[in-house]
Amino acid sequence: WTEASDAVKAYYDQLLVRWKEEMDTLLVYAGVSSAVMTAFVVESYKLLQPDPTDATVAVLMQISTQLNSFTISPPFVNVTQVHQPASATHAPFRASSSAIWLNALWFxxxxxxxxxxxxxxxxxxxxxxATVGGNSRESARLRQFRLNGLLRWRVGTIVVVLPIMLQLASILFLGGLVVLLWTLHATVAAIASLLVGLLFTFFLAVTILPVFRSDCSYRSP
Incomplete structure (x- = not known):
């Protein structure tokens, strides 16, 4: 009984320690990545809104046009109605497709x-x-009960899914970055796209290779 209890305790404690270390590492990376993404999102969401300076410019143009329509013939001041060109009228704002894709990816x-x-x-x-201390029979029963609960409720699966979520977050962010660069400069965007493509290819390779090669060390939890 003592040997079996010690073996279960060693396995259980090692499992909890490994999960805890993974969560600590994940929280650090998630915090850093969220801070970086927020800095970009704070600026990118403005692309989904009309620029307030456009409305100001339109009003100033209208005022200028009206002032130009005044003709002074003493002792009278005449005002001639000036036809507003179609470009001067306010059209409903529509965000560009690149702005929509950019914000969709980054958000x-x-x-x-x-x-x-x-x-x-x-x-x-x-x-x-779930942490249980001691080597008594009661502690061993409680430890086994907690272990069965962790396995039954798929806590290990959740631990595995969390790094995948962070990887998806990184891929989406890089995709949005490429979209942004293509709207700014073609050369810079081409270089960034090449680097992102190489990184994505490496990501796929280290993910797929363990499926075909049993001796491959590129294994995720």
Missing amino acids: SSLVFSLGSALLALFVKQWIYD
């Missing part, structure tokens, strides 16, 4: 990053609640 990335951080906090709470 999705931010949601994945913050969501993974939130779930990581939950997992850390579950790990703390």
